[in-house]
Amino acid sequence: MSDLKSTLTEQMKDAMRAKDKVRLGTIRMIQAEIQRVEVDERVELNDERILAVMDKMQKQRKDSITQYLAAERPELAEKEQQELEVIKTFLPQPLSDTEIAQIIDDAIAASGASSMQDMGKVMALVKPQVQGRADMGSISGLVKQKL
CATH class of the missing domain: 1.10.10.410 (Arc Repressor Mutant, subunit A)
Structure with a gap:
């Protein structure tokens, strides 16, 4: 198992213990997406590919936030923003x-x-x-x- 996958699993357990529903739901969503890609492509993803999957999820959240704000749905944008913050915690620091x-x-x-x-x-x-x-x-x- 890759380092990132094991980190996700540990963080999921911590979120369960802390009863942090937003973090737990987002981590499960990340794991589901990773598993979907692995099943579709019949390969085990390495850390680099997992980062690519999470990067794509990050872009999707940003697009959703923009669309929800344009449609005057701030409650949905807030939910996407919370998910985006959780996803960012697993991505490496942005480059300057x-x-x-x-x-x-x-x-x-x-x-x-x-x-x-x-x-x-x-x-x-x-x-x-x-x-x-x-x-x-x-x-x-x-x-x-x-x-």
């Missing part, structure tokens, strides 16, 4: 702007990229380093600026 810029510069140098046609090569090098620690949409924009 200078760290992101350095990773992008290193990837451009390593791939020898010189034009927009080389963006795929750069993104292939950048993505594993920033997964779960930065928004890939903003990373893509920064790479476009630099190329």
Whole structure:
């Protein structure tokens, strides 16, 4: 079992003991999503893939919050916000702007990229380093600026 999976299991037990319904429900939702991916793909996920799953869940929560606030449903947005906070506790610390810029510069140098046609090569090098620690949409924009 991966380290992240065992951490999730321990945190779930702690949430049960503390009777923290929001945290418990969110952790169970994360575990269900991980299990769904494992069953669909017939593989056991490693920590990197689990982070990718949780990153996707984080994006979904952010989108939901935006939509609920636009629809004037603050109670639903609050629930999504609480889930988002729990998910963030399992993701690595976000990267600073200078760290992101350095990773992008290193990837451009390593791939020898010189034009927009080389963006795929750069993104292939950048993505594993920033997964779960930065928004890939903003990373893509920064790479476009630099190329």
